[in-house]
Amino acid sequence: MPTDPSSFSARSGSQPPADPAPARRYGNDASGIRRQASEIIKAVLSDPAPEQARARDMLRRHVAAHPGNPEKALAEHLTSLRSLTGSPAGAPPPLPPVAPSDGRHPVETPDPAAAESVSRIEAVLNGRMLLTAFQPIFDLSTGAVVGVEAFTRFVSDGNDAAGWFAEAAEARLGSELEFAALECALAASQHVPPHLYVALKLSPATCLDPLLPELLQASTLSPDRMVLQLTEALTAGQPSALVAALLPLRRSGVRLAVDHVGSYFDSIRHVRQLRPDIIKLDRDLVAGIDSDTLRHAFGASMTGFAEQLGAALIAEGIETGDELAALTGLGVRTGQGYFLGRPSTRPQDWAGWNFAAQGLPTPTNPDGAARS
Numbered sequence: 066m067p068t069d070p071s072s073f074s075a076r077s078g079s080q081p082p083a084d085p086a087p088a089r090r091y092g093n094d095a096s097g098i099r100r101q102a103s104e105i106i107k108a109v110l111s112d113p114a115p116e117q118a119r120a121r122d123m124l125r126r127h128v129a130a131h132p133g134n135p136e137k138a139l140a141e142h143l144t145s146l147r148s149l150t151g152s153p154a155g156a157p158p159p160l161p162p163v164a165p166s167d168g169r170h171p172v173e174t175p176d177p178a179a180a181e182s183v184s185r186i187e188a189v190l191n192g193r194m195l196l197t198a199f200q201p202i203f204d205l206s207t208g209a210v211v212g213v214e215a216f217t218r219f220v221s222d223g224n225d226a227a228g229w230f231a232e233a234a235e236a237r238l239g240s241e242l243e244f245a246a247l248e249c250a251l252a253a254s255q256h257v258p259p260h261l262y263v264a265l266k267l268s269p270a271t272c273l274d275p276l277l278p279e280l281l282q283a284s285t286l287s288p289d290r291m292v293l294q295l296t297e298a299l300t301a302g303q304p305s306a307l308v309a310a311l312l313p314l315r316r317s318g319v320r321l322a323v324d325h326v327g328s329y330f331d332s333i334r335h336v337r338q339l340r341p342d343i344i345k346l347d348r349d350l351v352a353g354i355d356s357d358t359l360r361h362a363f364g365a366s367m368t369g370f371a372e373q374l375g376a377a378l379i380a381e382g383i384e385t386g387d388e389l390a391a392l393t394g395l396g397v398r399t400g401q402g403y404f405l406g407r408p409s410t411r412p413q414d415w416a417g418w419n420f421a422a423q424g425l426p427t428p429t430n431p432d433g434a435a436r437s
Contacts, residue, residue, distance in 0.1 A: 102136040106275050110240070113190065115183050118237030120146070125240075129273040129306045183236045189229070190238070190245050194220040197246075197253035198408035201418050202264070202379060202401045205393050208425045210418040212262040212292070214401065215250035216408050243271050244280065251284040256412040258419035264292040264322060264343075269303045273310050281314065288318035292343060296324050299331075304338040322379075326367065336374070344371045348382025351402070355391035368396045389425070 109117075109124055123145060127138040189195065199213035217226050233242040247265060254263045263286060271277060272293060281291060293311070311321060322343035326332050336344065346367060354360040364380075371378040380392045383402030392400060405425065409415065 102139045103275060106135050106139055107279070110274065110276055113187065113238065113241050115237055121240070122237075125270060125274065128275050129270075129303075129310070135275060179236065182232050183238065186229075186233045186236050186238045186242060189219065189221070190241055193245065193249070195246055195249045196220060196410050197250045198410045199253070199257060199263075199415055200401055200408040201406040202399060203405050203425065205389070205398055205400050205425065210258075210261060210406075211399065212264060213257055213415070213418070214264040214294070214408075215253070215266065217246040217249070218410060239268075240271060240274065243268060244274075244276065247271075247280065251280075251286055253412075254284075254286045254290075257415050259290075261418060262290045262292050262320070264294045266294045266296045266324075268297045269295055269299050269307060273303070273306055278314060281319070288314070291319045292322050293319060294322040294324055294343075294345070295339075295341075298325065299335045301331075304335045307339060324381075333370070336370075340374060341376055343377045343379055344374070346378065346380045346397070348384075348402075351380050351382045351388055351392070352384070353388075355385070355387035361391065361395070364392065364395050364397070 106124060106128060110121055112121070124138070124142045127142040127145070128135070130138065130141075196218040198216040198218050200216065201210045202212040202214060203209065204211050217229075219226065219229050230239065230242060233239045247267065250263070250265055257263060267277075272295065281288070284291075293314070295307075299307075311319075315321060320342040321339065322345055323332075323336055323339060323341045324345045325347050326336055326344050344367065346364065350360055350363060350367075352360075354364050368378055377399060378397055380397050380400040381402060383389050383392065383400050383404045385404055388402075389400070389404060
């Protein structure tokens with residue numbers, strides 16, 4: 066789905082960068098060992114030091130392998146570190162020694178570009194130079210706004226949002242930036258009309274992070290208004306881990322959405338495993354659905370597939386009246402896109418979505434006349 070410009074200087078009328086949500090303590094009903102293990106995991110994963118990135122990655126893998134069992138995940142992590150390094154438990158793996166140069170194989174030196182990238186990302190994190198834009202999601206039969214999707218915008222020059230997240234991943238700070246964006250979106254959601262749900266775009270790795278439930282619970286956004294929207298392709302082992310990790314959240318009312326369905330080979334099988342509440346057709350499948358017979362056929366099949374799963378189907382990236390007409394003709398009931406409403410960082414725009422059905426734009430013929 067195309068995005069609007071997402072790196073800009075702060076404008077009058079936009080919400081200021083949000084402070085992070087306050088940390089929430091674990092409940093008193095947790096055992097002492099489990100609570101201590103959770104606190105240790107939290108401390109390790111929240112450490113932004115680049116030199117600890119390898120240790121954080123290892124710990125996330127162990128946590129994903131044992132959802133809901135932090136003490137076992139931590140024990141396996143410490144054992145793995147000992148076996149790798151021969152160091153006392155909890156010590157991070159040392160960096161490999163640098164061999165002296167023999168003239169033919171020069172000694173590797175730190176990459177200045179990589180160091181600059183880390184510095185840029187840390188400046189964004191420390192300064193909370195983030196904004197949230199919300200895009201309205203419409204009931205296509207009534208024209209009422211039923212929800213919003215959160216997009217991250219950066220108060221800076223340079224990369225667009227996708228570029229910032231890609232750079233953070235290269236710098237081993239992808240998780241830190243994603244959590245900062247999530248905190249910003251949760252804080253901004255206080256200004257969204259209370260009848261609207263909020264779709265929060267997250268990677269599978271972040272959904273498996275043990276910090277996520279605590280952050281969501283600390284938010285003022287009620288669980289029945291939260292939608293966790295998976296935005297990346299899943300690996301083979303992630304669906305079953307996600308089912309287990311997200312079960313407590315889904316039981317509390319949090320809904321799950323899956324994006325990019327049909328964009329990679331195993332996506333349909335993964336959706337069947339996850340059984341999400343919402344399936345999203347992205348812009349690549351919506352573009353030209355009114356004239357492309359293959360896209361139209363896939364849209365029809367996805368409508369039936371969603372009905373069989375009991376999931377809602379949302380079309381993203383609707384940019385023309387013809388696309389809107391084709392989708393509604395297929396039975397798609399919910400959608401978003403530039404033709405319906407652009408993302409906005411302005412709370413006064415969000416407040417305008419507090420009204421009942423206002424009607425959708427009317428598809429027109431090339432001469433500008435409304436179609437009957």
